[in-house]
Amino acid sequence: MARLNVNGRMMDIDAPPGTPLLWALREQAGLTGTKYGCGIAQCGACTVHIDGEAVRACSLPIEAVGPNQKIVTIEGLSEDVSHPIQKAWLQLDVPQCGYCQSGMIMAAAALLAKKPKPTDADIDEAMTNICRCGTYNRVRAGIKLAAGL
Amino acid sequence: MNAHVKLSRRALLKGGAATAGAFTLGFSIPFTEAQAQAATPEINAWVVIQPDDRIIVRIARSEMGQGTLTGLAQLVAEELEADWAKVGWEYPTPGENLKRNRVWRNFSTGGSRGIRESHQYVREGGAAARMMLVEAAARNWNVPVSECRAAKSIVTHAPSGRTASYGSLAAAAAKLEPPKDLKLKPSSEWTIVGKSVKRLDTVDKLNGKQVYGADIRLPGMLNAAIKACPVFGGKIASFDAAKITGMPGVKKVVQVNPHTVAVVADTWWQAKTALDALPIVWDEGPNARASSDTIAAMLREGLDAEQAFEGNKAGDAKGAIASAARKIEATYSYPFQNHACMEPMNATALWTAEKCEVWCPTQNGEAALAAAIEASGHPAARCDVHKVHLGGGFGRRGRSDYVTQAVLIAKQMPGIPIKLLWSREEDMLQGTYHPITMARMVGGLDKDGNLVGLHMRISGQSILAGVNPQALQNGRDPVVFQGLNPGGAEGPFGYGIPNLLIDHAMRNPHVPPGFWRGVNLNQNAIYVECFMDELAHAAGVDPLEFRRRLMKNAPKHLAVLEAVAKGIGWGAPSAPGTAKGLAQIMGFGSYVAAAAEVSVSNSGAIKVHRIVAATNPGHVVNPDQVAAQVEGSFVYGLSAAFHQECTVKGGRIVEENFDSYPAMRIDEMPKVESILVPSGDFWGGVGEPTIAVAAPAVMNAIFAATGKRVRSLPLKNADLRRA
Ligand code: FES
Ligand code: FES
Numbered sequence: 001m002a003r004l005n006v007n008g009r010m011m012d013i014d015a016p017p018g019t020p021l022l023w024a025l026r027e028q029a030g031l032t033g034t035k036y037g038c039g040i041a042q043c044g045a046c047t048v049h050i051d052g053e054a055v056r057a058c059s060l061p062i063e064a065v066g067p068n069q070k071i072v073t074i075e076g077l078s079e080d081v082s083h084p085i086q087k088a089w090l091q092l093d094v095p096q097c098g099y100c101q102s103g104m105i106m107a108a109a110a111l112l113a114k115k116p117k118p119t120d121a122d123i124d125e126a127m128t129n130i131c132r133c134g135t136y137n138r139v140r141a142g143i144k145l146a147a148g149l
Numbered sequence: 150m151n152a153h154v155k156l157s158r159r160a161l162l163k164g165g166a167a168t169a170g171a172f173t174l175g176f177s178i179p180f181t182e183a184q185a186q187a188a189t190p191e192i193n194a195w196v197v198i199q200p201d202d203r204i205i206v207r208i209a210r211s212e213m214g215q216g217t218l219t220g221l222a223q224l225v226a227e228e229l230e231a232d233w234a235k236v237g238w239e240y241p242t243p244g245e246n247l248k249r250n251r252v253w254r255n256f257s258t259g260g261s262r263g264i265r266e267s268h269q270y271v272r273e274g275g276a277a278a279r280m281m282l283v284e285a286a287a288r289n290w291n292v293p294v295s296e297c298r299a300a301k302s303i304v305t306h307a308p309s310g311r312t313a314s315y316g317s318l319a320a321a322a323a324k325l326e327p328p329k330d331l332k333l334k335p336s337s338e339w340t341i342v343g344k345s346v347k348r349l350d351t352v353d354k355l356n357g358k359q360v361y362g363a364d365i366r367l368p369g370m371l372n373a374a375i376k377a378c379p380v381f382g383g384k385i386a387s388f389d390a391a392k393i394t395g396m397p398g399v400k401k402v403v404q405v406n407p408h409t410v411a412v413v414a415d416t417w418w419q420a421k422t423a424l425d426a427l428p429i430v431w432d433e434g435p436n437a438r439a440s441s442d443t444i445a446a447m448l449r450e451g452l453d454a455e456q457a458f459e460g461n462k463a464g465d466a467k468g469a470i471a472s473a474a475r476k477i478e479a480t481y482s483y484p485f486q487n488h489a490c491m492e493p494m495n496a497t498a499l500w501t502a503e504k505c506e507v508w509c510p511t512q513n514g515e516a517a518l519a520a521a522i523e524a525s526g527h528p529a530a531r532c533d534v535h536k537v538h539l540g541g542g543f544g545r546r547g548r549s550d551y552v553t554q555a556v557l558i559a560k561q562m563p564g565i566p567i568k569l570l571w572s573r574e575e576d577m578l579q580g581t582y583h584p585i586t587m588a589r590m591v592g593g594l595d596k597d598g599n600l601v602g603l604h605m606r607i608s609g610q611s612i613l614a615g616v617n618p619q620a621l622q623n624g625r626d627p628v629v630f631q632g633l634n635p636g637g638a639e640g641p642f643g644y645g646i647p648n649l650l651i652d653h654a655m656r657n658p659h660v661p662p663g664f665w666r667g668v669n670l671n672q673n674a675i676y677v678e679c680f681m682d683e684l685a686h687a688a689g690v691d692p693l694e695f696r697r698r699l700m701k702n703a704p705k706h707l708a709v710l711e712a713v714a715k716g717i718g719w720g721a722p723s724a725p726g727t728a729k730g731l732a733q734i735m736g737f738g739s740y741v742a743a744a745a746e747v748s749v750s751n752s753g754a755i756k757v758h759r760i761v762a763a764t765n766p767g768h769v770v771n772p773d774q775v776a777a778q779v780e781g782s783f784v785y786g787l788s789a790a791f792h793q794e795c796t797v798k799g800g801r802i803v804e805e806n807f808d809s810y811p812a813m814r815i816d817e818m819p820k821v822e823s824i825l826v827p828s829g830d831f832w833g834g835v836g837e838p839t840i841a842v843a844a845p846a847v848m849n850a851i852f853a854a855t856g857k858r859v860r861s862l863p864l865k866n867a868d869l870r871r872a
Contacts, residue, residue, distance in 0.1 A: 015418075016397065023418035027372075032364035033357015035540070037491055038573045042807035045491060074357035086355045093347055093773065096781055097214030098354030099361060099491040099540030124816035130807060132491045132541050133214045134784025136818040138777070 003067040006031070007076025010067070017063035022046040024062045025073060033074035033102045037130065044129030047103035048073050054110035074102035077109060084146040085109045094142050096133035103129050108143050117147055190323035192281055194252040195225055195274030202302055202316035204229070204236045209246070209253035210263040211512050212350060213542035215836045216774035217263035219348045221271055223770055224264070227341045228275030228333060232302035238349055243514035244533030256514035259547045259664055261737035261834020264770055268832055273331050280328045285321040286313045336768065336829060345773035350538065361540045362495045362510040367566035370497070371400055372417035373558050374424040375569060377409040379578045380800035381659050383433040384408040393423040402427065405557050413562065417570050436659045436800040444585065444658045444797060451608030451654030452480065452589045460630030461642055461651040469602030469648035473593025477687050479680055481590065482861040483672035485795040486583035487810060488665055492540020493576040496555035497568040504531040505556060510539035512546040520549035524556035543785070544664035548581055574805045581663025582795055584610035586672050590680040598688030600699060602648035605633070605676065611655050615662040629653045631669040632736045632841070633677070640670065640736040643706030644699040660797060666785055667840035670736040678732035678845035679860070682852065692849065693719055693731065705828065706733055709742040709763040712824050716761035717744035727758060730849025732842045739833030740765040743842035747850040753869035757787065757819040757847055762839050764823070767831035779823040779839045786843035788813040791864045
């Protein structure tokens with residue numbers, strides 16, 4: 001049993017300590033917005049925030065997350081799709097299939113929180129998520145739009 | 150929607166709410182419970198209008214990111230004279246299609262066919278519904294139909310100024326006879342089609358609400374992880390279920406078929422953990438001796454073989470080449486590749502003695518239903534498939550192997566919904582791969598540098614032989630010649646060469662092939678367009694000018710090529726250190742070209758700075774979505790060109806995940822400029838064609854930059870270091 005703070009709520013997670021956070025979120029907490037793409041920290045589909053940092057949840061066991069650490073998933077990013085990244089994504093129709101987009105949006109939101117005016121090099125460095133549909137140019141444009149650049 | 154489906158939908162929503170507390174769960178987002186209960190009568194198969202004026206357009210094709218859902222809704226809404234702001238959508242089920250005599254026709258979503266092959270009948274569906282709404286209004290007002298007109302979901306009687314909303318007319322309209330004579334609007338009068346309206350399916354992809362197949366949760370559902378023999382053609386010798394039956398959550402170890410075993414557990418993570426611990430002994434069979442080298446040798450033999458299927462022939466190519474002033478020859482090759490959809494394969498199945506239901510992402514709902522019927526042992530009328538959005542398809546989800554597996558597992562656990570999800574590793578090892586081929590290109594130039602003869606010998610795999618051998622024509626696979634044909638929507642060859650022979654020596658290795666975004670156009674465009682470049686350089690003629698001379702009778706091919714040449718600044722000096730390349734091809738009903746600007750560092754690192762694409766798809770339904778497809782196809786095509794290759798060792802695929810099978814990321818992404826030059830006289834596809842011109846344009850630019858000709862992919866294997 002692990003206690004996790006997810007989207008501002010304390011949750012008791014009934015899973016062995018080695019369970020990856022991704023699967024605890026999806027299967028115990030019922031938060032399926034965070035996606036499985038590779039399981040080996042390569043694709044970023046599982047990106048969530050832990051204390052504001054973008055983290056790949058597939059490769060982090062729940063035992064490594066303390067009850068005081070604040071986990072935010074795509075479901076908790078905003079109440080009503082009002083985060084600047086979400087609004088920019090909507091305006092530019094960024095998603096294609098959308099499967100990678102929870103992770104893309106969480107990575108982009110973490111980037112903006114740290115660097116409100118990111119350069120192209122900042123974007124290249126922070127946004128290492130894979131999108132097989134190929135939305136990269138709109139992802140870049142979306143980050144710039146959200147940053148008011 | 151039939152009552153059965155409605156019932157299970159409600160059960161789902163309720164079950165979801167009961168088991169999930171406050172969390173957003175459930176299935177089939179486009180329907181709300183209220184919608185399901187309202188049972189608004191449809192006007193026809195394509196159009197349902199609710200009393201509050203909301204319009205539901207039924208979409209038979211599958212949405213996998215390519216935007217076909219929005220495009221098809223635009224086509225219906227245009228003829229319906231709908232207020233676009235009120236338009237929503239739903240998927241009919243393939244089971245309903247079967248019951249209603251295939252009223253929605255083809256569900257298959259591949260080959261960039263979604264719009265180009267259904268625009269006529271979906272527009273007719275919209276037009277018929279509009280005429281019925283107008284007639285309902287006219288009857289109500291007791292005035293002639295000719296005095297009424299429809300616009301923005303409102304019917305107006307001009308002489309009296311009376312108006313009625315579609316929502317108020319729908320019930321009466323639904324009772325009328327469908328009209329017989331339908332007249333579609335000329336493109337000059339379109340107000341919704343041809344506009345970059347926003348996609349209908351974006352919001353739920355921004356907040357985690359979109360339910361993909363991998364996210365489905367049904368009351369009482371269990372989860373399955375699966376492993377098939379990694380050597381294609383091998384089977385299970387034995388496995389020791391007792392070793393894992395006591396592991397947490399494990400419910401059952403299921404032998405799915407002679408070569409596949411699955412573990413069913415409470416959660417998928419438990420199922421996968423137990424499956425990884427399951428001792429399995431494989432009987433790998435004779436294919437275990439196959440490797441990339443043996444396959445390459447098999448293909449190389451085909452390059453010189455006597456026997457080959459003809460694809461395109463004019464004059465006497467071999468004779469013309471033999472007597473030509475100069476003979477130019479080159480051999481190219483293209484590897485196996487996995488689709489690597491972002492969402493691994495999955496399906497959820499519920500089998501009872503009475504029925505079988507499947508929830509899954511599929512590019513072909515009817516094929517998924519056929520698979521469910523066969524695997525379940527139930528008659529067609531007791532089976533159905535509920536489609537969900539796909540986390541990528543790219544051709545892989547046109548196959549239904551994962552549906553069959555899910556049903557076979559569920560059948561061993563009656564009454565319990567089973568969600569089968571493949572691991573990424575399973576997805577990489579059990580693909581249906583981009584076919585492997587080689588091509589020997591031989592050209593003859595006369596003393597003035599004119600191309601007098603061309604022989605293109607393709608050796609390698611046939612997709613049809615692997616997936617649909619009944620479709621072979623006396624053993625010949627016509628799909629192999631995509632882009633190289635004498636005529637037709639699948640690529641008339643753009644070059645007028647007096648003596649031409651394009652033929653195929655079919656060599657089928659044991660690795661299963663499949664349709665992979667762009668299909669055979671991918672390698673054919675590389676083979677032809679890179680070799681054209683080689684010929685141009687050999688002739689000492691500018692590559693654009695060399696092509697122009699051969700394209701006098703192919704004005705549409707030439708027009709897109711000229712458009713990208715202009716866009717990239719062909720002929721003008723390149724920025725220091727950069728060089729340009731171009732390519733064109735025709736396929737999936739559309740004419741496309743690309744021009745790339747690249748640089749290659751001293752250490753051999755390639756950077757693509759810019760790509761300009763031009764597409765003539767005849768008609769453009771949504772320019773912004775076409776641009777998105779062009780951008781995305783370049784990522785898919787350049788990921789393949791730069792990084793992706795499935796190699797074979799011991800009969801199995803070596804690459805198991807994105808670490809050894811990388812995809813392009815944002816830092817490698819070039820600027821893409823998409824030019825649309827629709828000629829308005831045909832309907833072509835856009836999801837695929839441009840993928841094929843990305844790689845050859847880049848490869849030709851690499852030659853221009855380095856003087857080194859790369860003839861095999863992926864480019865990561867090429868040594869471009871400066872000596
Ligand atoms: S699923 Fe975690 S990085 Fe791919
Ligand atoms: S939108 Fe489909 S994988 Fe990114």
